Amino acid sequence: xxxxxLLVFAFPFLGAAGERCPGVPSLPVEAACRKACGxxxxxxxxxxxxxxxxxxxxxIHIEVTEYALLAAHHALESxxxxxxxxxxxxxxxxxxxxxRAAYNTCLTEYSYAVQCMDHxxxxxxxxxxxAGLGEQYVHCVAYVEGCRDRLVWLKSSPLYTMNLVDRNxxxxxxxxxxxxxxx
Numbered sequence: 225x226x227x228x229x230l231l232v233f234a235f236p237f238l239g240a241a242g243e244r245c246p247g248v249p250s251l252p253v254e255a256a257c258r259k260a261c262g263x264x265x266x267x268x269x270x271x272x273x274x275x276x277x278x279x280x281x282x283x284i285h286i287e288v289t290e291y292a293l294l295a296a297h298h299a300l301e302s303x304x305x306x307x308x309x310x311x312x313x314x315x316x317x318x319x320x321x322x323x324r325a326a327y328n329t330c331l332t333e334y335s336y337a338v339q340c341m342d343h344x345x346x347x348x349x350x351x352x353x354x355a356g357l358g359e360q361y362v363h364c365v366a367y368v369e370g371c372r373d374r375l376v377w378l379k380s381s382p383l384y385t386m387n388l389v390d391r392n393x394x395x396x397x398x399x400x401x402x403x404x405x406x407x
C-alpha cells in the first residue's frame with residue numbers, strides 16, 4: 225500500500241523531471257536563464273518567472289519545455305490583463321478620438337496575441353510540436369508591437385508600460401523556447 229501511495233504522489237512530478245519531450249535538454253533554473261538571456265534585465269525577469277514555478281536549486285534539472293510553458297503562460301496572463309485594462313479605458317466616454325482609436329487597435333491586436341500565445345502554450349509546447357514554433361513566437365511579439373505602434377504617442381497612458389512589459393514577457397518566452405534546440 226505504501227508503494228502505491230508513493231507512486232501516486234510521485235507521478236505528477238515525473239513530467240517535471242524531464243520526460244515531457246524526447247531530446248529536450250534539462251537544466252537548473254539559473255543555467256536556463258543564463259543561456260536564454262543576454263541582458264541583466266531579461267536574466268532577472270527570467271529568474272523571477274522561473275522561480276515562480278520551480279525550485280532554483282542548481283542540483284534540480286528541469287526539462288526546458290517546462291520552463292517554456294511557464295514563460296508562455298506568464299505572457300498569456302499578462303496579455304489578458306492588458307486587454308482588460310484597454311477595455312476598461314474604453315469605457316471612459318471623454319477619451320479623445322486618437323486615444324480611443326489606439327485602445328481599439330490594442331484590443332484587436334491583443335485578441336490576436338492571446339490566440340497566438342494560447343496556441344503556443346496550449347497546443348505546440350504541451351504536444352512537443354516545435355516545427356514553426358519560432359515563427360509563432362514572432363507573430364505573438366508582432367501583435368503586441370502592433371499595439372505599441374499605436375501607443376507610442378500616448379506614453380502617459382497606463383497601457384504603454386503594460387505593453388512594454390508584455391513585449392518583454394513574449395521575448396523572454398521566445399528566448400527560453402530557443403533552448404529547445406529545434407525551433
